Amino acid sequence: MKWSQTFIPTLREVPSDAVIASHRLMFRSGMIRKLANGLFAYLPLGLRSFRKLERIIREEMDATGSQEIKPPVLVPGEIWKESGRWEAMGDELLRVKNRLGGDFVVSPTAEEAFTAILRDELSSYRQLPLSLYQINTKYRDEIRPRYGVMRGREFIMKDAYSYHTDDESLDKTYQDMGRAYRRVFARCGLAVIPVRADSGAMGGSGSEEFMVESEIGDNTLILCRGSEGQPGCDYAANVEKAGCKADPPRPVEEAKAAAASTPAIEAIDTPSVKTIEELCRFLQTDAKSFIKTLIYKALNVEADLSNAPGGANLDRKPVPEAFFAVAIRGDLDVNELKLAAALKASEVMLAADTDVLRLTGAPVGFAGPVGLTGLPVLADWTVTAMNNAVTGALTKDLHYKHVAYGRDFGAWLVADVRTVKTGDRCPVCGGELYEKKGNELGHIFKLGYKYTRTMNLSYLDENGKSQIPTMGSYGIGLDRTLASVIEAHHDEAGIVWPITVAPWQVIIVPVKYNGLVKETAGRIAAALEEAGVEVLLDDRDERPGVKFNDADLIGIPYRLVVGEKNLAGDTPKVELKRRVEKESRLAPVDTVAGELAAMVRRDLAEYR
Ligand code: ATP
Ligand code: MG
Numbered sequence: 001m002k003w004s005q006t007f008i009p010t011l012r013e014v015p016s017d018a019v020i021a022s023h024r025l026m027f028r029s030g031m032i033r034k035l036a037n038g039l040f041a042y043l044p045l046g047l048r049s050f051r052k053l054e055r056i057i058r059e060e061m062d063a064t065g066s067q068e069i070k071p072p073v074l075v076p077g078e079i080w081k082e083s084g085r086w087e088a089m090g091d092e093l094l095r096v097k098n099r100l101g102g103d104f105v106v107s108p109t110a111e112e113a114f115t116a117i118l119r120d121e122l123s124s125y126r127q128l129p130l131s132l133y134q135i136n137t138k139y140r141d142e143i144r145p146r147y148g149v150m151r152g153r154e155f156i157m158k159d160a161y162s163y164h165t166d167d168e169s170l171d172k173t174y175q176d177m178g179r180a181y182r183r184v185f186a187r188c189g190l191a192v193i194p195v196r197a198d199s200g201a202m203g204g205s206g207s208e209e210f211m212v213e214s215e216i217g218d219n220t221l222i223l224c225r226g227s228e229g230q231p232g233c234d235y236a237a238n239v240e241k242a243g244c245k246a247d248p249p250r251p252v253e254e255a256k257a258a259a260a261s262t263p264a265i266e267a268i269d270t271p272s273v274k275t276i277e278e279l280c281r282f283l284q285t286d287a288k289s290f291i292k293t294l295i296y297k298a299l300n301v302e303a304d305l306s307n308a309p310g311g312a313n314l315d316r317k318p319v320p321e322a323f324f325a326v327a328i329r330g331d332l333d334v335n336e337l338k339l340a341a342a343l344k345a346s347e348v349m350l351a352a353d354t355d356v357l358r359l360t361g362a363p364v365g366f367a368g369p370v371g372l373t374g375l376p377v378l379a380d381w382t383v384t385a386m387n388n389a390v391t392g393a394l395t396k397d398l399h400y401k402h403v404a405y406g407r408d409f410g411a412w413l414v415a416d417v418r419t420v421k422t423g424d425r426c427p428v429c430g431g432e433l434y435e436k437k438g439n440e441l442g443h444i445f446k447l448g449y450k451y452t453r454t455m456n457l458s459y460l461d462e463n464g465k466s467q468i469p470t471m472g473s474y475g476i477g478l479d480r481t482l483a484s485v486i487e488a489h490h491d492e493a494g495i496v497w498p499i500t501v502a503p504w505q506v507i508i509v510p511v512k513y514n515g516l517v518k519e520t521a522g523r524i525a526a527a528l529e530e531a532g533v534e535v536l537l538d539d540r541d542e543r544p545g546v547k548f549n550d551a552d553l554i555g556i557p558y559r560l561v562v563g564e565k566n567l568a569g570d571t572p573k574v575e576l577k578r579r580v581e582k583e584s585r586l587a588p589v590d591t592v593a594g595e596l597a598a599m600v601r602r603d604l605a606e607y608r
Pocket of ligand 1: 109140142149150151152153155157218440441442443475476477478479480481
């Protein structure tokens, strides 16, 4: 392919919103252009790499036995109403009406569509297990699209859905998908960290996220570093779900006994001191001796509230809305997912300032568990070990000191609700945990019966009895994966493509495109193409410096420079350089194509 005949609009400048390397480089190299916020066009260069990634994913999906189909992107709103996600998905779901007033959804994911397609076809257990996938456009009305195609509004996802008669079969496909994902990422040069994840709004049990480490990552990963003399284990979890080895909660009687030598509780004036930091300075102590008390609102609470103080409406189950005081050691944060799980609530959120005032009688910053009668108190495990603490005194500008759990207050519920952080101990091996930022590239879920039941998918088992299949779903974002490859493979000069997803494998740069140079460049290009190598020939009438910069920028793995000087003499030569290396070497014109083709084949084989 000749450069002059393809559309590669390289640029020196970058748009001001391009703050990460991949966004800058995809833009500068002419891979993509922005049409609107979160909406990008792939130009020829970008599309070539995109297609290669797509091919890798397709090969690995096919190898699992999953079959590709092509459903529409626009799907009836009706099926989303059936699953309940028409409401539950919120504003990320793009709902549209057609001219007849019918409701439609621009697919953000396709559990509903695949289940609806199967509903009319599935009749017998003999058809199961069945695994289907698509590589297709998705739309999510993200509040804040950013980092280029990393978080766009329209993107391409490979999503697979599998249906099974039993958990064992689902588990097998789930494991196969996990292995296929590891291969996909390895084949495009990405080191991924598979982490146990929370399956959040998707429901079901069992899920794994495939993360790449990234400074701009949206996720916090908790990993194990081990301890002295012992290497870290492979524990890896999303902070939303991470656990840690913690001292079990202390029973009330024991806590009371431990407080025997603690002086009696005492009120102290703390004028205009509100935050824990201010309080630490004021009392010259550290956050670990505080009990932080946060007021939470919880929705659809299924926990047993029959012995809870306060005005929860107990006639209905789940209780639609209830408030709780959550007490936790001052240096820790509440993990809202753990809290929601402890309360068996669909969602928890910090209460509004006005609710705090109404429920505790004091403005935000002065809540505490002592004497709090109107609200159920949930104590984190850590609080049960505190027998000489400082806490808010339910009055403005007043705190208590010498507060002891078991003696001065109790809890309606004791639960582990802390957010794990650096320095906590690994729940598996006891080593030290640390944090890393990461981006999610793929996600595999065991969904169970969530969609198949609500959408009435069924089959007849061996005995002719109607059964509901169990289901899994498996997604990889192609755009984000490609951007992540660039994040992991670039330098100051540009992209450094792994050969598997490079738009071309070799770029030939004639110093001046005429005469013998032109003829030789053309001959080598033809020989390479004959050998199955993808070649971009930079035939532009540009200064050599411009062409070299562009070659580095677009990141082609091998560069051949054809110049008059090296062609003179008995053995005409060209300059051969790998993009990953600084140094070039001379190779004879007659043998270079064969040599290079072998190198390309060997490189490709390394990713297999
Ligand atoms: P995130 O937490 O980043 O929003 P998600 O949990 O919403 O991700 P999934 O629903 O699991 O993502 O989607 C599967 C994959 O689709 C993700 O792993 C990611 O690669 C890709 N993806 C999701 N949202 C976007 C987006 N806005 N832009 C590009 N890719 C996306
Ligand atoms: Mg999302």
